[in-house]
Amino acid sequence: MAVKPIVRDVMFLGQKSEPANAMDGAIIKDLQDTLAANQQRCVGMAANMIGYKKRMIIVSIGFANIVMINPVLKSKVGPYETQEGCLSLDGVRKTTRYKEIEVEYQDTNFKKQTQKLTGHVAQIVQHEMDHLEGIII
Numbered sequence: 001m002a003v004k005p006i007v008r009d010v011m012f013l014g015q016k017s018e019p020a021n022a023m024d025g026a027i028i029k030d031l032q033d034t035l036a037a038n039q040q041r042c043v044g045m046a047a048n049m050i051g052y053k054k055r056m057i058i059v060s061i062g063f064a065n066i067v068m069i070n071p072v073l074k075s076k077v078g079p080y081e082t083q084e085g086c087l088s089l090d091g092v093r094k095t096t097r098y099k100e101i102e103v104e105y106q107d108t109n110f111k112k113q114t115q116k117l118t119g120h121v122a123q124i125v126q127h128e129m130d131h132l133e134g135i136i137i
Contacts, residue, residue: 008089018053020047024054057128071132099118101117
């Protein structure tokens with residue numbers, strides 16, 4: 001198991017992540033292991049939260065965890081205001097999210113996937129994708 005420490009350095013977290021490729025496969029296992037170790041207090045994670053400046057996220061959808069490599073938001077509908085916390089930060093902050101999104105990404109086999117997401121899962125994906133852009137709530 002490769003549980004990584006959670007990065008709290010806002011200078012590092014504030015940098016944009018680089019595209020991931022097949023050479024970054026080991027990061028997938030680190031994301032899976034680290035999310036599993038933090039599942040009591042975390043429902044999603046971006047690679048930069050564990051020290052990798054790569055465009056990879058993992059999101060818990062309850063019964064499974066989905067890894068999204070190089071995710072791109074294709075559409076968003078229904079903005080709303082909410083408050084979120086983050087494992088890398090203390091407290092909660094206000095932010096705007098969208099009720100429905102469509103995201104295109106590569107799966108763990110680097111095959112292209114497209115998913116429409118709603119509700120809480122859509123919110124988690126948006127939060128983690130912000131991390132890839134260096135946006136900290």
